[in-house]
Amino acid sequence: MEKVCVIGAGSTKYGKLQESISDITVQASVDAIESAGIEPKEIDAGYISNVFGVADKQVHLGPVVMSNLGISEKPSLSIESACGSGSVSFREAFANVAGGFYDAVLVTGVEKVTHTGTEWTTTYFSYCSDFFYEGQAGASFPGLFASMARAYLTEFKATEEDLAMVAVKNHDNGFLNPKAHLRKKITIDDVMNSAVVASPLKLYDCCPFSDGASAVILCNEKFAKQHTKNYIRVIGSGRGGSPAALQGRNHITTIPSTKIAAEAAYKMAGIKPKDVDFAEVHDCFTIAEIVDSEDLGFFEKGKAVEAVREGKTRLNGEISINPSGGLKSKGHPIGATGVGQVVEVFDQLTGKAGERTVKDAKVGLTHNFGATGASCAVHIFQSV
Amino acid sequence: MYKLSAKQQFIECAKLGKILARKCKNCAELHLATVYFCQKCGHKEFENVELEGKGTVVTYTIITVPPAGFEKYTPYAWVVVQLGSNLRISGFMANIAKPADLPIGSKAKIVDFDERGIILEKQ
Ligand SMILES: CC(C)(COP(=O)(O)OP(=O)(O)OC[C@H]1O[C@@H](n2cnc3c(N)ncnc32)[C@H](O)[C@@H]1OP(=O)(O)O)[C@@H](O)C(=O)NCCC(=O)NCCS
Ligand SMILES: [Zn+2]
Numbered sequence: 098m099e100k101v102c103v104i105g106a107g108s109t110k111y112g113k114l115q116e117s118i119s120d121i122t123v124q125a126s127v128d129a130i131e132s133a134g135i136e137p138k139e140i141d142a143g144y145i146s147n148v149f150g151v152a153d154k155q156v157h158l159g160p161v162v163m164s165n166l167g168i169s170e171k172p173s174l175s176i177e178s179a180c181g182s183g184s185v186s187f188r189e190a191f192a193n194v195a196g197g198f199y200d201a202v203l204v205t206g207v208e209k210v211t212h213t214g215t216e217w218t219t220t221y222f223s224y225c226s227d228f229f230y231e232g233q234a235g236a237s238f239p240g241l242f243a244s245m246a247r248a249y250l251t252e253f254k255a256t257e258e259d260l261a262m263v264a265v266k267n268h269d270n271g272f273l274n275p276k277a278h279l280r281k282k283i284t285i286d287d288v289m290n291s292a293v294v295a296s297p298l299k300l301y302d303c304c305p306f307s308d309g310a311s312a313v314i315l316c317n318e319k320f321a322k323q324h325t326k327n328y329i330r331v332i333g334s335g336r337g338g339s340p341a342a343l344q345g346r347n348h349i350t351t352i353p354s355t356k357i358a359a360e361a362a363y364k365m366a367g368i369k370p371k372d373v374d375f376a377e378v379h380d381c382f383t384i385a386e387i388v389d390s391e392d393l394g395f396f397e398k399g400k401a402v403e404a405v406r407e408g409k410t411r412l413n414g415e416i417s418i419n420p421s422g423g424l425k426s427k428g429h430p431i432g433a434t435g436v437g438q439v440v441e442v443f444d445q446l447t448g449k450a451g452e453r454t455v456k457d458a459k460v461g462l463t464h465n466f467g468a469t470g471a472s473c474a475v476h477i478f479q480s481v
Numbered sequence: 482m483y484k485l486s487a488k489q490q491f492i493e494c495a496k497l498g499k500i501l502a503r504k505c506k507n508c509a510e511l512h513l514a515t516v517y518f519c520q521k522c523g524h525k526e527f528e529n530v531e532l533e534g535k536g537t538v539v540t541y542t543i544i545t546v547p548p549a550g551f552e553k554y555t556p557y558a559w560v561v562v563q564l565g566s567n568l569r570i571s572g573f574m575a576n577i578a579k580p581a582d583l584p585i586g587s588k589a590k591i592v593d594f595d596e597r598g599i600i601l602e603k604q
Contacts, residue, residue, distance in 0.1 A: 247542065293543075
């Protein structure tokens with residue numbers, strides 16, 4: 098297996114964007130290519146993740162991106178895996194570079210949905226659930242995670258204020274991120290007084306609907322060394338699955354696919370959860386960050402809430418969780434998020450994270466899933 | 482052979498307040514009728530079992546920002562129910578406005594299936 102590296106990364110701002118889906122996809126791709134200091138002609142293939150291109154009248158984005166980069170003859174793959182599309186796409190790219198099929202590839206994720214409005218974005222997203230049992234019966238994504246939250250609060254005697262602390266922390270971090278969608282500090286009272294979306298989750302427990310695109314360049318180590326000193330290594334990659342519907346799980350307060358993916362990634366990397374300096378985890382809702390940080394092995398089951406209370410997961414705490422602001426504050430353009438997490442790790446480990454730098458960080462982890470964790474990918478990175 | 486009618490049979494049963502389940506002929510694991518291979522052992526022969534669509538509320542949410550088509554029912558609950566057996570089912574429940582209306586552990590039953598999927602009622 099070839100050693101795989103990330104040598105460049107780029108992102109548009111996340112938020113409500115005016116440009117078209119293809120414009121932002123190309124923009125992030127160009128930024129990543131320039132950050133890597135390579136020529137488009139050196140790229141062997143493109144992996145483009147997106148979920149609702151149909152809402153902006155462009156699916157099959159791969160060839161559009163490659164054509165705009167002047168490499169229309171190069172193969173591309175357009176990938177959908179709900180909110181986990183970006184990391185799944187990254188994994189396919191990783192496997193192809195590791196397997197020696199390609200020397201260097203482009204991985205770009207994108208979403209453009211905010212123009213469809215609250216009702217329709219809520220509706221489209223519900224198509225990512227096991228629709229027959231969930232979306233069809235009126236379950237929105239906030240609703241599915243709210244069901245997880247109610248189960249967690251009941252089982253572990255946690256409170257809605259505990260969940261609110263996750264939002265406050267992530268907004269603190271996102272405030273330091275120029276590309277974040279919701280760049281403002283908030284208080285526990287702000288969260289508690291915000292409108293209920295799906296009880297017990299309120300507006301500030303939810304990530305926003307965002308537009309945005311993120312891109313990275315992946316290559317083998319020989320290619321990396323020929324081009325730059327500023328690169329990072331991918332040392333672990335794991336994937337897993339869970340029953341598509343929540344009703345198919347005996348425990349609703351844990352996500353099986355996260356555990357399976359994490360175990361595989363830790364094994365490949367030869368490290369333990371305690372060796373991770375910072376993690377970008379899938380906090381689509383405050384409850385998700387709590388469940389994720391337990392499933393990833395950072396805290397025992399039922400103990401993540403206490404860790405948040407004690408500030409262990411803050412920027413430069415015991416383990417910095419979501420230094421970028423996470424999906425909650427940085428935003429969640431669903432097809433882009435998994436790639437955006439890698440952009441953050443690249444920036445952190447190559448000294449480009451500015452005010453939100455995790456001090457002395459060497460090992461970063463990304464965790465991104467689709468729907469209620471029905472599909473998941475975990476990646477581990479190390480500075481060189 | 483893939484039986485196209487399995488989902489339809491499941492729906493007809495739900496309309497009568499029952500859950501059509503499949504019991505694995507090899508390991509006895511229960512699945513919803515829409516499954517074709519046993520998750521536990523991989524076997525593909527099942528015996529149909531009709532279960533009473535009754536059980537206890539495991540968790541739920543009350544939705545106030547609904548997807549299209551659900552404005553007229555808002556607020557409503559989406560509920561996960563533990564059936565007597567080792568099987569869970571979820572669905573739509575009308576007329577739930579606040580958590581006090583539906584404590585966890587409440588009894589619930591399937592009463593219908595329509596364009597909102599499985600319809601549950603508190604007992
Ligand atoms: C919560 C939700 C229903 C709000 O709908 P929306 O269409 O984003 O709301 P609007 O654009 O009308 O925003 C209203 C205001 O709330 C703010 N806002 C929106 N979402 C917010 C959020 N998640 N947190 C904090 N503030 C938010 C907006 O900035 C806006 O403020 P302004 O009026 O000062 O500009 C929606 O964001 C949502 O469902 N989020 C979850 C997305 C999701 O399910 N993703 C998939 C996860 S698996
Ligand atoms: Zn079996």
